[in-house]
Amino acid sequence: MKDIKFYKLLVFVNALVPLALVGWDWRRGHLGANPLDFVTRTTGTLTLVFLVLTLLVTPLRKLTGANWLVRLRRMVGLYAFFYGALHLLCYVWFDKWFDLAAMAQDVARRRFILVGVLAFTSMVPLAVTSTDRMIKRLGGKRWQKLHRLTYLAAAAGVLHFYLLVKSDVRKPLAFAAAVALLLGYRLYASYTKGATPLSLKAQSPPR
Ligand code: HEM
Known part of the structure; x- marks a missing residue:
């Protein structure tokens, strides 16, 4: 894949589109009766989407042998x-x-907030160690191994979503199915080892 810079730019720009749309609607007063709630919920959903x-x-x-995809992963993860x-700032x-x-009280009293904190906290080491220098330093x-924390962040993010919805659990369950499928695939691949083309086995940490 020669033109990875172009694909990186494509991902970079597209990942900013939801933020631009929210900003645009905010300015025009189109975020509904409770704009702050809307922004909190939208940024929460975006976090989960980028984790997935x-x-x-x-x-x-x-599955496809398209190794170059791994070079987009850091950016997608950083967007998460x-x-x-x-979302946390909101x-x-x-x-x-x-x-x-009030925040400490919330963490102690509301389970979904506690789980949200766990999800976000597990993303911090991922972001901190995302640079080439840190990859080299850690080996x-x-x-x-450290980046398996992504699994925890995604699972805790889904649980956080599930715990906060009052009645309609369809969306959190859809995210749960996606995360279960993606983690299940890894489990399957690690047991069978057959799903990994040889060309991928010798790869160093993804950039
Ligand atoms: C310190 C961490 C976090 C706090 C304090 C927090 C807090 C909140 C709050 C207050 C809401 C709105 C609840 C409501 O309106 O009833 C919310 C919604 C949400 N949060 Fe978080 N959150 C945190 C981390 C996360 C993380 C890391 C993720 C994703 C991995 C996430 C995903 C979501 C989702 C998907 C929603 C619901 C969106 C919807 O209703 O459509 N949150 N969060």
């Missing part, structure tokens, strides 16, 4: 973290007005 897309890269490249940080700012005591094997 991150998890999709390995199965896709193993970016939208997660915006909560800290618009929901709690930076009131630390490929350790880096890959």
Whole structure:
């Protein structure tokens, strides 16, 4: 894949589109009766969508042999973290007005907040170790082990979503099915080893 720069640019620009649309609708007052709630929910959903897309890269490249996909993964993962940080900021700012005591109370009393904190916290080491320097410093094997935290972040994100919805659980269940399928594939591949083309086995940590 020669033109990876173009694909990176494509992903970079497209991943900003939802944010631009929310900003545009905000300016025009089209975010409904509770705009802050809308933005919190949208950024939460985007976090989960980008986590799922991150998890999709390995199965896709193993099944299709399109190794170059791995070079887009870091950016997609960083977008998950970016939208997660915006989501957290919405909560800290618009929901709690930076009131630390109220936030601590929320974490202690509401299970879905606690699980959300777990999901976000597990994404921090992933973002911090995403640079080439950190990959080198940690070494490929350790880096890959650490990056299994993505599984925890996705699973906790889904549980957070499931716990917060009051009646219609269809959306969280759809995300749960996607995450289960993607993690199940990994489990299957690690047992059979057959799903991994030889060309992929010798690869160093993905860039
Ligand atoms: C410190 C971490 C987090 C806090 C405090 C937090 C808090 C919240 C709050 C207050 C809501 C709105 C609940 C409501 O309107 O009833 C929400 C919704 C949501 N959050 Fe989080 N969250 C956190 C992390 C995450 C993470 C890491 C993810 C994804 C991996 C995520 C995904 C979602 C989703 C999907 C929704 C619901 C969207 C919808 O209703 O369509 N959250 N979160």
